[in-house]
Amino acid sequence: xxxxxxxxxxxxxxxxxxxxxxxxxxxxxxxxxxxxxxxxxxxxxxxxxxxxxxxxxxxxxxxxxxxxxxxxxxxxxxxxxxxxxxxxxxxxxxxxxxxxxxxxxxxxxxxxxxxxxx
Amino acid sequence: xxxxxxxxxxxxxxxxxxxxxxxxxxxxxxxxxxxxxxxxxxxxxxxxxxxxxxxxxxxxxxxxxxxxxxxxxxxxxxxxxxxxxxxxxxxxxxxxxxxxxxxxxxxxxxxxxxxxxxxxxxxxxxxxxxxxxxxxxxxxxxxxxxxxxxxxxxxxxxxxxxxxxxxxxxxxxxxxxxxxxxxxxxxxxxxxxxxxxxxxxxxxxxx
Numbered sequence: 417x418x419x420x421x422x423x424x425x426x427x428x429x430x431x432x433x434x435x436x437x438x439x440x441x442x443x444x445x446x447x448x449x450x451x452x453x454x455x456x457x458x459x460x461x462x463x464x465x466x467x468x469x470x471x472x473x474x475x476x477x478x479x480x481x482x483x484x485x486x487x488x489x490x491x492x493x494x495x496x497x498x499x500x501x502x503x504x505x506x507x508x509x510x511x512x513x514x515x516x517x518x519x520x521x522x523x524x525x526x527x528x529x530x531x532x533x534x
Numbered sequence: 535x536x537x538x539x540x541x542x543x544x545x546x547x548x549x550x551x552x553x554x555x556x557x558x559x560x561x562x563x564x565x566x567x568x569x570x571x572x573x574x575x576x577x578x579x580x581x582x583x584x585x586x587x588x589x590x591x592x593x594x595x596x597x598x599x600x601x602x603x604x605x606x607x608x609x610x611x612x613x614x615x616x617x618x619x620x621x622x623x624x625x626x627x628x629x630x631x632x633x634x635x636x637x638x639x640x641x642x643x644x645x646x647x648x649x650x651x652x653x654x655x656x657x658x659x660x661x662x663x664x665x666x667x668x669x670x671x672x673x674x675x676x677x678x679x680x681x682x683x684x685x686x687x688x689x690x691x692x693x694x695x696x697x698x699x700x701x702x703x704x705x706x707x708x709x710x711x712x713x714x715x716x717x718x719x720x721x722x723x724x725x726x727x728x729x730x731x732x733x734x735x736x737x738x739x740x741x
Contacts, residue, residue, distance in 0.1 A: 446648040447562035447631050449555070473554030476562055476631060478619055478648075482588035487614070488648075489593045507560045509651055516736055518680060519653050523628075524733045527563065527653070530624040531726050534582060534718070 440492035449474040449507040568637035569658035570666025574686040574715035575634030581721035583620025637670030654680035682709040
């Protein structure tokens with residue numbers, strides 16, 4: 417898959433994020449699942465509109481980055497805009513439980529069943 | 535012609551270029567596949583993924599300490615590294631992401647940015663370039679991330695597993711296995727071995 421921003425250099429990335437290099441929601445994990453809560457509206461920044469179209473069903477932050485051809489860092493900033501305005505919701509990975517810091521036996525069992533069925 | 539993944543119900547959705555997950559999926563898990571260049575990380579991800587592996591990039595702006603010798607350049611540098619990933623839908627509520635990423639020290643910021651909270655890792659080794667995985671093994675041990683080591687022999691065993699274990703100076707408690715990353719069943723067996731290893735660690739630590 418081509419990484420389209422490579423051809424365009426850093427200036428365009430700076431424009432996409434309105435000059436920001438920080439301010440992204442630190443809770444946005446690589447595999448936080450993003451779901452659109454509204455359709456794109458006319459006049460919306462094109463990257464925001466593309467994210468809303470991509471996330472009709474749940475899609476992870478890294479998948480969004482790959483489909484947009486933008487670095488994950490930039491996508492985190494764009495997603496934070498959309499979360500702050502209620503246009504998307506985020507389903508974060510469950511935090512580790514104190515009893516099972518690595519993973520719960522139930523989760524591991526689920527993964528094993530799915531892998532055996534592959 | 536059917537693809538080798540056609541039996542999995544989850545692949546029925548891959549007709550769409552973005553392959554959306556079912557609406558009910560709320561929980562995403564991560565497993566990392568680390569190793570040197572050309573060792574077969576992406577191949578292994580592709581062997582088991584329900585989507586064609588995707589590529590994206592992570593940037594890190596930092597002072598460059600311990601990453602590159604900047605020869606007196608004081609300004610911040612931006613390091614960019616590409617990584618591949620694939621996906622396995624586990625059930626109606628859960629999905630597993632598999633990340634392939636270089637394991638050498640200078641790429642390790644990816645771990646902090648991307649793989650925090652991963653269930654565990656597969657360290658893929660190539661006996662022609664064993665040194666490529668030394669740092670990854672040290673780092674995983676130090677941070678307490680469960681891992682298994684898989685010797686990708688591309689179907690041709692040159693060295694015994696005990697020879698590989700000795701060359702890696704690997705802790706006897708860490709599973710070491712042989713695999714052919716191109717083969718779906720072989721890649722699947724490595725992942726099962728990892729998850730069973732994690733389960734044994736979890737049960738041993740159970741309250």
